[in-house]
Amino acid sequence: MTEGAKRAPIEPLWEVFVRSRRGLSHVHVGSLHAPDATMALRNARDVYTRRQEGVSIWVVPATDITASSPDEKDEFFDPAADKVYRHPTFYQVPEGVEHL
């Protein structure tokens, strides 16, 4: 048997998101390898919900995720940094005004 034949084919990486209960969003819990989406879902169930941690699972091919770059995080998020007037705490409320 050659070295190449012995080595298993690399299974794609899937990112796993679990909704812990109705009313909450799916949250990223980790990743796993699986040959296809069906197996990825089954493996995700076995790896990430052995104790009823979820009522719904998403699996997404890791290669399909586009992420912002940590190198340019300052410039990328800059537009939000100097707009303090977007927060209610920016405004002064006169004494005695209620329900505002």
Add this chain to the structure above:
Amino acid sequence: MLGVMDSFQATIDADGRIEPRDAMPEGYRKTLIRQIAQHAHSEIIGMQPEGNWISRAPSLRRKAILMAKVQDEAGHGLYLYAAAETLGVDRADLLDLLHAGKQKYSSIFNYPTLTWADIGAIGWLVDGAAIVNQVPLCRCSYGPYARAMVRVCKEESFHQRQGFEILHTLCNGTPAQKEMAQDALNRWWWPSLMMFGPPDASSTHSEQSMAWGIKRHSNDELRQRFVDMTVPQADVLGIRVPDDELTYDEATGRYSFTQPDFAELYEVVKGNGPCNQERLAHRVKAHEDGAWVREAAAAYAEKQAKKMQGSAA
């Protein structure tokens, strides 16, 4: 480049978390890969000594519990391999390194499980020691590792309690059963103390790992914590920790105890423990025997993908 590493150090200094795509020193990445891989390998090799008793568990209840525990160990391995992969390595490569003996796993799993009481001792002592080691890792500076450890720690607590329950049952059974529990404690006590690694003075990676926020407490500190926690539990079981020098210091509230034989630890790490060869050979065989399953799944996935393409065209 200086700026990038400044931001790494600033995050560490502020006790922040480093995430996968952040710039990090090569040494930090390498240390984490080595540690997380070794940790992952320990989880899956650790399935063997316990798997040894699934078919001989004394009741259906014990068998179901033990199977759930061994499944958890596989799950812990997977969380950890996934965490290691965020550092830019492939799980398949890590497994190759394990199989070639180039990466280690915890030496504790190179000891045999001779009796049913050993399954109790593993849960109580080995998982107990693992918890002491792992709880601080939930605050490790590397985000994916810390998050994996949170999941692991939640599940370890069941492991430790089921082990203690096994021993508690034996200790309240016949004299022969209690003797079996004592024998297991005698054999697992010293290897459990070795799980915290060499003494601080001769620990090679400790100082840098502490500076990087990977490690939060020294080996000796954690070993002491384990002893303080475990000795009163042995008293409840009514069995004796096999250390003639063990004394309780009223003033500090801590036990003073005999250090394990670290020469033995180094020998086992080198590959000369009672089960090193058996564990690795079994692991390699299981991996090779499973090759056809991986190949079949890949072939099926490929066929389905082609069908999808065909119907889309």
